Amino acid sequence: MTGEKLLQPGDKVVVRLTIRTDREMEFVHLKDLRAGCFEPSVQLSGFRYRESLMYYQISKDLSENFFFERLPVGTFILEYPVYVARAGEYSGGISTIQCLYAPEFVSHTEGDIILVQE
Numbered sequence: 001m002t003g004e005k006l007l008q009p010g011d012k013v014v015v016r017l018t019i020r021t022d023r024e025m026e027f028v029h030l031k032d033l034r035a036g037c038f039e040p041s042v043q044l045s046g047f048r049y050r051e052s053l054m055y056y057q058i059s060k061d062l063s064e065n066f067f068f069e070r071l072p073v074g075t076f077i078l079e080y081p082v083y084v085a086r087a088g089e090y091s092g093g094i095s096t097i098q099c100l101y102a103p104e105f106v107s108h109t110e111g112d113i114i115l116v117q118e
Contacts, residue, residue: 033093
């Protein structure tokens with residue numbers, strides 16, 4: 001369940017990630033773990049450009065990975081579509097972002113429960 005709408009197999013969901021930075025960083029990795037019911041819509045890896053932000057996106061079995069060579073100060077929104085593959089109750093994965101040059105700069109989201117009805 002997302003907000004007020006119950007999900008069903010076959011539904012398309014857009015995952016939205018918001019990044020807020022108060023300092024410029026280089027070589028940043030963002031890993032977004034997907035819930036077990038989601039299958040990525042775009043499975044090809046490659047460079048993407050959005051909101052004056054260039055990054056490399058890799059879709060794996062369990063996660064969506066984003067690599068930033070440079071992450072400037074500001075707020076950025078990344079989105080990617082997924083499809084609901086099966087019914088059930090799933091725990092939504094957490095997202096972790098970390099600067100690879102300075103690993104002490106790390107942050108993560110909290111998990112969530114996703115309900116999919118048949």
